[in-house]
Amino acid sequence: MYNDDLIRLLESGRKVIGCFPLYPPLELFDAMGLAPVVLWRFPEPMPETPASDSHLQNYACSVARRLTDFILSDAGGAIDGVFMYNACDTLRNLPEILEHGTRAAGRPLPVHRVHMPMVGCGQEQDVDTAGFIADEFAGLIQALETTYGVVFSAERFEKSIRRFETIRDLCRQLDMAAAQGRIPFADFVRVVHRTWWMSAAAQVDFLTGVLAETREVSPEPVTRKITGRVLLSGILPPPVPVIEAIEGAGLAIAGNDIATLYRAYAKMPAPAADPGRYYHQFYREHFPCPTLLYTADERFDTLLDLIRRRGASGVIFAGEKFCEYEYFEYPYLENRLKAEGIHTLRLEIAMADASISALRTRIEAFAEMVGG
Amino acid sequence: MTSQVKTESGRHLSKIMRDCYMDIHQRAAQGAFVIWIAINVPAELFAGFDNVIYAVPESHAATSAAKGVGALQCEKAEKIGYSMDLCSYARIDIGTVADGGNDSPTFGLPAPQMLVSDNNNCSLLVKWFDVHHRQMGIPHYIVDVPFCYSPQREKDRKYIVEQFRGLIRAIEEKSGQRHDMDRVREAMQYTSEGLAHWKRFLSLAAHRPSAITAFDSFVQMAPFLTLRGTPQFAEHYRLLADETEQLVADSRFPVPNEKYRLFWDNIAPWHQLRNMSARLAQMDANIIGATYTQCIGTVEGSFQPHLYAGGDPLDYMARTQNAYVCPHGMELRSRAMAEAVETLGVDGIVFASNRSCKPYSITQIDQMKQMTETLGIPAVMIDVDHADARKFSQETAYLRIEALLESIEAGRVTVS
Ligand code: SF4
Ligand code: SF4
Numbered sequence: 001m002y003n004d005d006l007i008r009l010l011e012s013g014r015k016v017i018g019c020f021p022l023y024p025p026l027e028l029f030d031a032m033g034l035a036p037v038v039l040w041r042f043p044e045p046m047p048e049t050p051a052s053d054s055h056l057q058n059y060a061c062s063v064a065r066r067l068t069d070f071i072l073s074d075a076g077g078a079i080d081g082v083f084m085y086n087a088c089d090t091l092r093n094l095p096e097i098l099e100h101g102t103r104a105a106g107r108p109l110p111v112h113r114v115h116m117p118m119v120g121c122g123q124e125q126d127v128d129t130a131g132f133i134a135d136e137f138a139g140l141i142q143a144l145e146t147t148y149g150v151v152f153s154a155e156r157f158e159k160s161i162r163r164f165e166t167i168r169d170l171c172r173q174l175d176m177a178a179a180q181g182r183i184p185f186a187d188f189v190r191v192v193h194r195t196w197w198m199s200a201a202a203q204v205d206f207l208t209g210v211l212a213e214t215r216e217v218s219p220e221p222v223t224r225k226i227t228g229r230v231l232l233s234g235i236l237p238p239p240v241p242v243i244e245a246i247e248g249a250g251l252a253i254a255g256n257d258i259a260t261l262y263r264a265y266a267k268m269p270a271p272a273a274d275p276g277r278y279y280h281q282f283y284r285e286h287f288p289c290p291t292l293l294y295t296a297d298e299r300f301d302t303l304l305d306l307i308r309r310r311g312a313s314g315v316i317f318a319g320e321k322f323c324e325y326e327y328f329e330y331p332y333l334e335n336r337l338k339a340e341g342i343h344t345l346r347l348e349i350a351m352a353d354a355s356i357s358a359l360r361t362r363i364e365a366f367a368e369m370v371g372g
Numbered sequence: 373m374t375s376q377v378k379t380e381s382g383r384h385l386s387k388i389m390r391d392c393y394m395d396i397h398q399r400a401a402q403g404a405f406v407i408w409i410a411i412n413v414p415a416e417l418f419a420g421f422d423n424v425i426y427a428v429p430e431s432h433a434a435t436s437a438a439k440g441v442g443a444l445q446c447e448k449a450e451k452i453g454y455s456m457d458l459c460s461y462a463r464i465d466i467g468t469v470a471d472g473g474n475d476s477p478t479f480g481l482p483a484p485q486m487l488v489s490d491n492n493n494c495s496l497l498v499k500w501f502d503v504h505h506r507q508m509g510i511p512h513y514i515v516d517v518p519f520c521y522s523p524q525r526e527k528d529r530k531y532i533v534e535q536f537r538g539l540i541r542a543i544e545e546k547s548g549q550r551h552d553m554d555r556v557r558e559a560m561q562y563t564s565e566g567l568a569h570w571k572r573f574l575s576l577a578a579h580r581p582s583a584i585t586a587f588d589s590f591v592q593m594a595p596f597l598t599l600r601g602t603p604q605f606a607e608h609y610r611l612l613a614d615e616t617e618q619l620v621a622d623s624r625f626p627v628p629n630e631k632y633r634l635f636w637d638n639i640a641p642w643h644q645l646r647n648m649s650a651r652l653a654q655m656d657a658n659i660i661g662a663t664y665t666q667c668i669g670t671v672e673g674s675f676q677p678h679l680y681a682g683g684d685p686l687d688y689m690a691r692t693q694n695a696y697v698c699p700h701g702m703e704l705r706s707r708a709m710a711e712a713v714e715t716l717g718v719d720g721i722v723f724a725s726n727r728s729c730k731p732y733s734i735t736q737i738d739q740m741k742q743m744t745e746t747l748g749i750p751a752v753m754i755d756v757d758h759a760d761a762r763k764f765s766q767e768t769a770y771l772r773i774e775a776l777l778e779s780i781e782a783g784r785v786t787v788s
Contacts, residue, residue, distance in 0.1 A: 126539075128534070
């Protein structure tokens with residue numbers, strides 16, 4: 001039922017906090033002696049979601065359905081609590097479903113929530129978002145202390161921030177290695193996704209090891225015959241067969257704007273002893289993501305900058321089916337990118353993404369266009 | 373059978389809505405400052421300005437769907453790249469704007485100078501308004517309303533009030549007009565008066581047979597979106613409630629042989645109002661109430677009116693920001709639904725699962741189980757898109773509703 005990483009995590013004796021996507025306060029949980037795992041995808045493949053299907057309609061996105069399935073099935077017994085913030089309309093409706101479901105299963109799960117202000121950028125002078133966030137985090141810390149018998153320490157918090165800065169820095173280095181072809185993109189994804197089920201310390205060791213191995217095996221950028229360089233964008237990376245089809249069509253994946261990858265490790269603020277201050281900066285200055293509503297105005301320029309820096313001439317949007325946040329932005333991004341001479345391809349990745357033959361044909365046609 | 377003859381309030385509704393759309397087009401042409409708002413943005417705020425008018429894309433989308441052009445406008449949005457999975461209100465609006473208001477029953481909406489969205493019903497709406505923000509190059513103010521799982525926190529109310537104040541300042545700055553809070557107070561009085569009449573109207577569903585159908589009440593919601601805070605608003609709902617009381621006194625009912633009293637959960641099926649009410653009436657069934665209409669004029673999780681009783685209008689407005697179904701959680705939804713079901717004497721519930729509106733629909737499977745188990749009331753789930761008729765299968769829906777009626781009947785036989 002559990003993979004080795006999860007078993008190790010459970011054996012560490014830390015209480016496991018299952019965090020709803022997208023960008024939970026991992027540093028805080030780690031600093032308080034808890035083990036946060038982001039419930040994006042799961043140790044084992046999950047092609048079907050029977051436990052979720054009796055609670056959620058099939059038009060909920062695969063992230064929500066898999067998360068629900070994991071927590072409500074036996075595997076969810078590994079989790080000691082759940083954390084969520086107002087990341088999206090679908091996720092905000094899940095806590096009560098999970099509370100009811102786990103209560104009915106005789107293992108009620110504590111659910112911890114905070115509200116992250118989503119006011120627009122120009123509105124910061126109208127409302128005290130910093131104060132609001134500080135207050136939310138004070139409440140969260142208190143709830144964690146009471147529920148799990150742990151204690152907050154400013155010193156440990158700063159230390160944890162540094163550890164996560166190391167993790168993100170290692171991810172960025174690996175990201176660059178993938179962009180240079182020194183590690184296949186699918187392997188890079190597997191590596192980063194595996195870290196979700198590790199303690200922070202284990203993540204540092206693991207990523208350091210992979211990076212050292214990459215340097216040894218492939219110290220220089222790999223040159224292979226390619227038709228063009230593209231960026232991948234989406235909530236999750238597409239499934240491995242799609243990545244292989246992209247690379248098989250002669251395209252190099254020169255970078256990504258994916259929520260589980262680059263958007264998550266692109267940047268973080270300087271360490272601070274005060275969680276309120278730190279997380280105010282963390283969220284307000286986050287790498288743009290359609291779910292962080294106030295980052296919308298920056299998204300195009302940031303994306304274009306990344307495209308230019310990575311020398312890409314195309315973007316493949318791997319749309320998570322039923323994720324409105326992503327889909328609302330596509331026509332705008334596509335038009336603006338087109339005006340900049342950047343080709344775009346939109347793929348729709350659904351829960352049952354069994355066959356990729358139709359996608360392959362489109363990817364091949366796109367590769368020709370990018371190459372042409 | 374439901375009467376297709378227009379009532380006095382029906383005629384009045386058509387008139388005030390027609391006048392309202394003509395008025396905003398005219399005033400916009402004469403230089404008024406135009407704001408497009410989300411339905412939950414408290415429109416009474418704008419009464420504090422001399423020459424600020426507002427239009428509501430969601431309301432326009434509902435009208436378009438009810439007039440049979442919903443799917444047509446959706447297709448226009450799809451053609452320019454908007455996914456068919458996006459909310460149909462958004463697609464109708466984006467399609468209408470992209471085609472310059474063609475095919476719109478109201479000649480579109482006057483071009484805005486500012487957009488005000490909020491995320492209490494859904495944050496999708498913020499993304500939708502962002503589409504216009506970029507396309508039109510105009511400012512977009514986002515009102516951030518924390519979702520609530522238990523009654524609204526004091527802290528959240530203050531946070532919302534701060535934003536309302538900020539919004540007023542932003543409009544003052546952009547429109548060059550001064551805001552007068554006394555006029556907002558006056559507007560709130562009209563709204564509150566209208567709300568009291570609205571609640572009086574809805575309560576007539578408790579009569580056996582019911583004096584109203586939810587279909588009528590859906591149509592009658594329109595002034596809530598476009599005329600709040602005006603004397604016409606208060607007057608319209610007085611007329612509606614009085615007239616309906618008179619119908620009861622005259623023993624005139626929409627479904628006189630009413631055998632099945634049903635309750636609706638989700639947005640109105642705008643493209644099906646006439647068909648569905650007629651078809652149900654043929655089966656002696658009536659949808660007598662709906663979460664969609666009952667939540668208006670309340671606070672989250674309640675069925676009781678929550679009216680303005682003087683004081684700071686911004687505080688009252690903020691307090692009601694979580695009232696509508698989508699901005700609060702399942703426990704609160706269930707509480708309000710149970711109260712409505714019991715008060716109105718409902719026999720069965722129709723959960724309309726709406727893939728266009730995830731915020732409304734995602735909790736429905738669990739809520740349906742809860743209602744059936746705790747209230748012992750049969751319920752059924754049907755698939756309905758509120759504004760895109762292409763995503764509705766009549767046959768499947770009616771088969772399920774017939775099954776619901778059969779199970780109500782079976783329950784009665786068992787009891788007797
Ligand atoms: S994929 Fe989109 S809809 Fe799904 S959980 Fe993530 S943000 Fe929400
Ligand atoms: S998703 Fe639902 S709440 Fe949001 S705009 Fe559409 S219909 Fe309204």
